[in-house]
Amino acid sequence: MKVVHTDRHRGHAPKLETYLGVPVPACEVPRRAEVIRDALAADGGFELVEPVKHGTNPIVAVHDPGLLRFLKEAWPAVVHQDIERDFLVADTYPTRAMFAGMSDAFVAARPEPEAVGGRTGWWGLDSSNPIVAGTYKAARWSVDVALTTVDLVLGGETAAYGLCRPPGHHAAAAMAGGYCFFNNAAIAAQAIVEATGERVAILDVDVHHGNGTQQIFWRRGDVLYVSLHSDPRRLYPFFLGHADERGEGPGRGANLNLPQPRRADDETYLAALGHALERIADASGSVLVVSLGFDTFHLDPLGDLALTTAGYHEMGRRVASLGRRLVILQEGGYHLDTLGENARAWLRGAEGRPHAEGRSRAEGRSRAAASAPTRSTIPRP
Secondary structure (H helix, E strand, O other), rough: OOEOOHHHHHHHHOOEEEEOOOOEEEOOOHHHHHHHHHHHHHHHOEEEEEEOOOOOOHHHHOOOOOHHHHHHHHHHHHHHOOOOOEEEEOOOOOHHHHHHHOHHHHOOOOOOOOHHHHHHOEEEEEEOOOEEOOHHHHHHHHHHHHHHHHHHHHHOOEEEEEEEOOOOOOOOOOEOOOOEEEOOOHHHHHHHHHHHOOOOOEEOOOOOOOHHHHHHHOOOEEEEEEEEEEEOOOOOOOOOOOEEEEEEEOOOOOOEEEEOOOOOOOHHHHHHHHHHHHHHHOOOOOOEEEOOOOOOOOOOOOOOOOHHHHHHHHHHHHHHHOOOOOEEEEEOOOOOOHHHHHHHOOOHHHHOOOOOOOOOOHHHHHHHHHHHOOOOOOOOO
């Protein structure tokens, strides 16, 4: 399997983020991508390829041009104002209660702030999404990783994996959030629709609901969004991801959320995956985009679900059994000692290769880490 990867993600290297208003060590760090790359390189069955630039048109096909402009200008604005800081997050957000009793027309006419602090809230969801000097370029290259993965699959590959970093599924049409700046999976799906004229399905198996992907395609019937995730009543993004959210207008019925119980294990999760795959099989289209997260792992710092490495191998096998071409894009996953082996297991399952064959040294580290303490910070994607 071809793996699209670039070291240019390293420019997005936050050292801190905030959780409940307290600065904590950042979870979405460059090493996430590097441990996956190293595990796949050591396997011998994957080919690393560099992404190709695709420009901004595919981004603004799903995102407000203002979001693109803001992310490009945000850090230069910090530097211009000579603000002493290591990262940028907002401290003011335009929540719905701020506009209670005011007409939709009045609210829609409110101007975007000029100050970078106000603009960060205008285009953001949460304060745990730090922007640093290299964020914009890294996010742009993450999109190029996703689109190059699409190119490979539309060019004849049965499946290809895009090692996207930063991730994307929390980024909505006009909003960054949850470690995400541009929605890689949504941009990929839109590119496939435009190139093939077919309907496209997105399967999201990150522990968090992909609120951004859902929002982008909420009123569209040409992209089916199916997500398995922890119940949003107890986990970010809190306000979207419930089972009754089915889409509206032409998108009615093109959205399926399958919230999972706390500490759901392989058996429980794979049963839900079966339901998800049945729904996808009922929809037309030859390409499936997978938003692939490993924060469902039983040792992940989040600690909400309880999947195993063997479960990931089986998941990859079952997803591939649909017989659709696969555009597989990386989202979350924060237990660094096992992240590479989990990715390797999932992708080998999707290829029909046994997990035991040619085990890498990372697997030994995975077993040794089973009783190791994990970090207490709460990752997002």
